[in-house]
Amino acid sequence: MSSTPPVPPVVEGGPAGSAPGGSQSGHAEHKFEKWQMKKIPTMWSRTWAHRGKISFGLFLAYSGVNIYYARKQQVIRDTIPQNTILHWRITDGSIVETDTDKGYFQKILRATGGDSPSPVSSLIDVITTIKRAKDDPRIVGIMANFSTANNKTQQTKTLGLAQIQELRSAIQEFKEAKAKALGGEDKVSLIAYTDSFDNQTQYYLASAFDKVYMQPSGSIPLVGLSSTVPFFKTLLGRFGIQVRAEARREYKSMVSPFTETELPPPQKQNLFDLLKGLNSQILADIAKSRQRALGSDPVEKLNHLIQVGPFMGSEAKDEGLVDGLLYKRDCGKLVESNGAFGLAHYMRVTAKEHTNKLAKTGEPSLVVGIVYLIGGIKRGGGDFGANTVVKGIREAANDPTVDAVVLRIDSGGGDVVASDTIGDAIRWCQDEKKKPVVVSFGNTSASGGYFVSTHAKAIIAQPTTITGSIGVASLRPYFTPEFFKLIGVSVEQFFTGSSDTSLLHDLEGAALTRYKRQIDATYSDFIKRVADGRKMTIEQVENVAGGRVMNGKEALKAGLVDKLGGLSYAVRLAGDYGLEVHKNAGHLSSDMEIENIVVKVFPTPKPYLQQIVESMVGDEAVDMYVRDKIHSMIMRVWTGDMMGLLHEVGLSESSFQNAPVSERILDTLDTELNPDNSDIPDTVEVDEFDEIVSGVESVKSLEHDCDIRALCIVGYTRRKSQSNNCCMRGVEDRRLRMLFEQM
Structure with missing residues (x-):
């Protein structure tokens, strides 16, 4: 039986064998292809x-x-975790009085100076950070790393004794606070580590920590203090140079290296007593910190050890100077169970937290301005020249938010005129602006450094501060004919008056008498200033003067300083004085207390562009650069600048022309600028302009609360342009600097 295979169904209208809907699918594909060709390019x-x-x-x-x-x-x-150890890298130059190298150019140089350079922080910032850490429950200890402390690729200025004492005090406060909070000293981790100590002062700071570890190959140069004084009299004599020197009095040793072959007995004894006193304080502090390791009589043992130092690693451990010999990797294992946070990072984070807290809670705070005087006291500008220091004091005094001022001094003295200029600014700040000034002595504040401070509200020093040297010294070289014969030069001089200022003529007879009389007058003035400022008799001052140098503890006994303490204590004291002024003026209730203190440094930092240029070419070149740069803009700026400046001080052109206060200011300007009814000068020096502003401030109207300095600039420019169409020549120095800072 045969069968026929089934015939597949056929869709009507479609080709035989096609699937159902095949025609529609093909049509859709065709349309999609056409759409692609048309739409995608579009x-x-x-x-x-x-x-x-x-x-x-x-x-x-x-x-x-x-x-x-x-x-x-x-x-x-x-985010700071709980149970955190602060890691603190301490190198030479990582802690400074004030970091003046804050421009981009210096940061680049510092960043490329070596591997992992330590952050540079100011002393007040470090002290403030440690004080915050002691009250921070998240922090349980500090680990300090002194390794490679003498890194020559970085700043190499080592910490001084007074600075170290303040840091040690802050560490001790941290230890006591944490021991109380955590339930025992054994719960606090204070560890210092180094590969080797490069000097005795580094070990002095490290000994404040509970545990001190050193690399086995390291050493500790515990040898006591020393001082080396070279003498140049014989050398100068060989070249035909004589030195005429005068000193008041017998302890003033500045001139001795040029006039003697050894120190006179009073100066020699004074220097030895100074070193002995400082050394005793260092050993006493180390003995107190290392008492358990050093034994029953640590001071006596240390006095013996400084006679036989320095000490290698194993010797240092046997004598109790260190607690163990470890490498850095081994030391890190001691705190590996704790959280780690860099102290410099912690400083930035907590500073921001503190600022946000004050803003959120609205707690009142006192503002203390700090002005620094570091190094030799000299006239002129620069980082710490007299003009710069005075500018800082004036800025702080004129700042309505500032309640008091601290002048931080680390200086061995310098120019008498510059010292007098700064001292006058302190008196002006207190007498005219009613803002107390507290002077904080750093490592050294002697001679001119003390001259500056005599009329401050209070003087604060550390026990190891070197101060005193209330005296005067003057050096005057005389180049004899033998000198010129030796170098093959002949010289003739001609005078229409005195030859006293010529270094080619020795002082004799009446000229020598006048020279000595000037030194005596300067010394007498110094003594009177100290007596007046410190409320002492002339006899009392004479007993501690004569150029005698002393430490802070001795100065306190002598009545030359008010209290012992560091910069942070001076800031707190200044804040209290400022609060007292407000209470006495009736601005605050007598029982009100303010704990929060905000610190502002003056003078305000320069613009970054100016800092970069100054770092490359210096201050004077920058002044020329500023003038040249801005002078090309004068004609373009002049038209719109006058109206803009008027609006800045809150005045319209019409009100400036008609307001009585403005007319009185203009009249006062005329009087200040040309008291003899002569032509208004083409140029006005910056210092002279400051005096003009002070004169004009006396006519300032309370209803017209505006910027007197800006009005003086406008007024002077207006008067000058009216007199001889001089535009802005007369105010280039001051006005152009203002324009530059606004760029």
Whole structure:
């Protein structure tokens, strides 16, 4: 039986064997192909036409994601975990009185100076950070690393004794506070580590920590203090140079290296007593910190050890100077169970936390301005020249938010005129502006450094501060004919008057008498200033003067300083004085207390562009650069600048012309500028302009609370332009600096 295979169904109208709907599918594919050929090029062209917007959008999205990720990572980095140890790297130059190298150029140089350079922090910032850490429950200890402390690729200025004493005090406060909070000293981790100590002062600071570890090959140069004084009299004599020197009185040793072959007995004894007193304080502090390791009589043992030092690693451990010989990797294991946070990082984070807290809670705070005087006292500008220091004091005094001022001094003295200039600024700040000034002595504040401080509200010094030297010294070289014969030069001089200032003529007879009389007058003035400022008799001052140098403890006994303490204590004291002024003026209730203190450093930092240029070419070149740069803009700026400046001080052109206070200011300007009714000068020096402003301030109207300095600039320019169409020549120095700072 045969069968016929089934015939597949056929859709009507379609080809034999085609699947159902095949015709529609093919048609759709055909339409899609046509759509692709027509639409895709159009879409691509439109996309390409908007490629800039699309790229910018993608860039914004990418940037947003990166910013979000970076902020998230920053939050993680800034989160301080519980049970944290602060890691503190201490190198020479990592702690300074004030970091003047804050410009971009210096930061680049410092960053490329070596491997992992230590952050540079000011002493007040470090002390403040340690004090915050002692009250922070998240922090349980500090680990300090002194390794490679004498890194020559970085700043190499070592810490002085007074600075170290303040740091030691802060560490001791931290230890006591944490022991109380954590339930025992054994719960507090205070560890110091180094590969080797480069000098005795480093060990002095490290000994404040509970545990001190050193690399086995390291050493400790515990040898006591010393001083070397070279003498040049014989050498100068060989070259035909004689030195005429006068000193008041017998202890003033500055001139002796040029006039003697050894120190006179009073000066020799004074220097030995100074070193002995400082050394005793160092050993007493170390003995107190290392008492358990050193034994029953630590001071006596240390006095013996400084006679036989320095000490290698094993010797230092046997004598109890260190607690163990470890490498850095081994020392790190001691705190590996704790969280780790860099002290410099902690400083930034907690400073921000503190600022946010004050803003959120609205707690009142006192503002203390700090002005620094570091190094030799000299006239002129520069980082710490007399003009710069005076500018800082005046800025702080004129700042309405500042309640008191601290002048921090670390100086062995210098120019008498410059010292007098700074001293006058202190008196002006207190007498005219009613803002107390507290002087804080650093490592040294002697001679001119003390001259500056006599009329301050209070003088604070550390026990190891070197101060005193209330005396006067003057050196005057005389180049004899033998000198010129030796170098093969002949010289003739001609005078229409006195030859006293010529270094080619020795002082004799009446000229020598006048020279000595000037030194005596300067010394007498110094004595009177000290007596007046310190409320002492002339006889009392004479008993401690004569050029005698002493430490801070001796100065306290002599009545030359008011209290012993560091910079942070001076800031607190200044804040209390400022609060007292407000209470006496009736601004605050008598029982009100304010604990929070905000520190502001004066003078205010210069613009970064100016800092960079100064770092490369110096201050004087910058002044020329500023004038040249701005002078080309004068004609373009002049038209709009006058109206802009008027608006800045809150005056319209009409009110400036008609307001009585403005007319009185202009009249006063005329009187200040040309008291003899002569022509208004073409130029006005900066210091002279400051005096003009002070004169004009007396006519300032309380109803017109505006910037007197700006009004003086406008007024002077207006008067000058009226007199001889001089535009802005007369105010270049001051006005152009203002313009430069606004760029």
